[in-house]
Amino acid sequence: MLTKEEQLWRKQRLEQIKKWEQHCPWEDFIDDEKILHLLEAKKQPDKKEVLAIIEKAKENASTGAMLSPEDVATLANTTDPELWEAIFETAYWIKNKVYGNRIVLFSPLYISSPCVNNCAYCGFRQSNEAVITKTLSMEELEEEIKVLTDMGQKRLIVVYGEHPQSDCKFMCKSIEKIYSIKNGKGEIRRVNVNAAPLFVDEYKEIKNVGIGTYQVFQETYHHPTYKKMHPANTLKGQYKWRQFALHRALEAGIDDVAIGVLFGLYDWRFELLGLLYHALSLEKEFGVGPHTISYPRLEQAVNTPLTVNSPYLVSDEDFKKLVAIIRLMCPYTGSILTAREAPALRDELIKKGGVSQMDAGTRIAVGGYTEMQKKHIPDKQQFMIQDTRSLDEFIYDLCKQGYLPSFCTACYREGRTGDNFMPLAKHATVKNFCIGNGILTFKEYLLDYASPKVKEIGEKQVIPNYLKWLETNIPKAAKQVKLLLQMEEQGKRDQHL
Numbered sequence: 001m002l003t004k005e006e007q008l009w010r011k012q013r014l015e016q017i018k019k020w021e022q023h024c025p026w027e028d029f030i031d032d033e034k035i036l037h038l039l040e041a042k043k044q045p046d047k048k049e050v051l052a053i054i055e056k057a058k059e060n061a062s063t064g065a066m067l068s069p070e071d072v073a074t075l076a077n078t079t080d081p082e083l084w085e086a087i088f089e090t091a092y093w094i095k096n097k098v099y100g101n102r103i104v105l106f107s108p109l110y111i112s113s114p115c116v117n118n119c120a121y122c123g124f125r126q127s128n129e130a131v132i133t134k135t136l137s138m139e140e141l142e143e144e145i146k147v148l149t150d151m152g153q154k155r156l157i158v159v160y161g162e163h164p165q166s167d168c169k170f171m172c173k174s175i176e177k178i179y180s181i182k183n184g185k186g187e188i189r190r191v192n193v194n195a196a197p198l199f200v201d202e203y204k205e206i207k208n209v210g211i212g213t214y215q216v217f218q219e220t221y222h223h224p225t226y227k228k229m230h231p232a233n234t235l236k237g238q239y240k241w242r243q244f245a246l247h248r249a250l251e252a253g254i255d256d257v258a259i260g261v262l263f264g265l266y267d268w269r270f271e272l273l274g275l276l277y278h279a280l281s282l283e284k285e286f287g288v289g290p291h292t293i294s295y296p297r298l299e300q301a302v303n304t305p306l307t308v309n310s311p312y313l314v315s316d317e318d319f320k321k322l323v324a325i326i327r328l329m330c331p332y333t334g335s336i337l338t339a340r341e342a343p344a345l346r347d348e349l350i351k352k353g354g355v356s357q358m359d360a361g362t363r364i365a366v367g368g369y370t371e372m373q374k375k376h377i378p379d380k381q382q383f384m385i386q387d388t389r390s391l392d393e394f395i396y397d398l399c400k401q402g403y404l405p406s407f408c409t410a411c412y413r414e415g416r417t418g419d420n421f422m423p424l425a426k427h428a429t430v431k432n433f434c435i436g437n438g439i440l441t442f443k444e445y446l447l448d449y450a451s452p453k454v455k456e457i458g459e460k461q462v463i464p465n466y467l468k469w470l471e472t473n474i475p476k477a478a479k480q481v482k483l484l485l486q487m488e489e490q491g492k493r494d495q496h497l
């Protein structure tokens, strides 16, 4: 039950949201009928047509163009296993072309879980009495950051429920706190945010504390499903308010915004087109597409039957397909695969899906890092995760497969964000920075945090391999990176291009 104060807060905010919706300056960019019609029209794609789309996606990797809705509907309806092999290969090829063979690592940090909403799929929903919710105090937050920085983490995505306890002021205070903490050589250098949609003035406050990306997932773009999942009297029940959350963020001057769908609520093919229309609308209105796309898949949550009963649960086979299509659809956009997925599938999808960012060493209970030895605390979690490898184990597995683990935060701190960043990604030149900075941040990890076996493989194989790549492809950058590596060995930190 909500207290009187919580009810009042929700009522007042709902009124403001409804007022905003009445004067919303943008047109709904999702036409359910049109999308369904398109998917039907492309039901049996011709092999030649699919091959032509694959070629187009490759060309787009150097121009930054996106595929069309017709193209995406065609790929989503493809069934021929041979064509799928070609799509998976292309996803990997595009990822390497744009970003190089590095994987950027981050950590999710749940700061608060009380929530006034009642989303049918979420363990934190207000009516779920089986989950214990909590907001971290500043002291508890500091403890969590100590554990994270002791592991070697540099990038966070902080997560909040929608509640008066975790309003915009609280978000600013907690983010400032995180940036202020120094732990020996450790520190958090980029804080991304996943939280409820805000008003423009609130986004401006968040921008001022120096956030990286603001992430809001539409969950489902299908209007009737959205309505079923999010009760009308809740804040999240307002589709348009959420649909334009990131338009408002860009209007407020936040440079990097991130979109996503919770796969499993409705037909995955429809949702792919929803993501594309969202990206196209951001491009049209602001000239800047999404910085990243996330594709969380529905996972079990305590006392949340929909997470096992939904008629649209996505199989592993279809999940691999949708991740690869996202890579072909928006070549310049970061692609985030989370610890919701099992280790073997994650390892496979780095390649087949062209994934560029992953969380590692993840705990999602509020206060979960302080109790690191407990892999799961189901009654304090929003949902269950499957990949509980430690950061060091995760990095070892990446190294064994030949990838470069990266903790890079350079672009955002060098002002390469928003429309300064997009041309680099769109013309596939961002990897000129990514590889060098990946080497430099991985070296810091090796010097300060790595286990002996990671040190060994890192120093003997990974760093030499990627330095060689730099020497062959960008000799000038190689020279600079070698100098900065020497400085790191002498004790300097945070060296970047």
Ligand code: SAM
Binding pocket: 115, 121, 122, 123, 159, 160, 161, 162, 194, 195, 196, 197, 216, 217, 219, 261, 262, 296, 297, 298, 299, 300, 301, 307, 340, 382, 383
């Ligand atoms: N309260 C904020 C909001 O709703 O925007 C924060 C979102 S929540 C803490 C982060 C994301 O987790 C949600 O946007 C949703 O996509 C995802 N999520 C929620 N329940 C889930 C479940 N059962 N399985 C997997 N992901 C889930």
Ligand code: SF4
Binding pocket: 115, 116, 117, 118, 119, 122, 123, 124, 125, 126, 160, 161, 162, 236
């Ligand atoms: Fe609240 Fe977000 Fe969970 Fe919905 S998904 S109940 S808004 S925490």
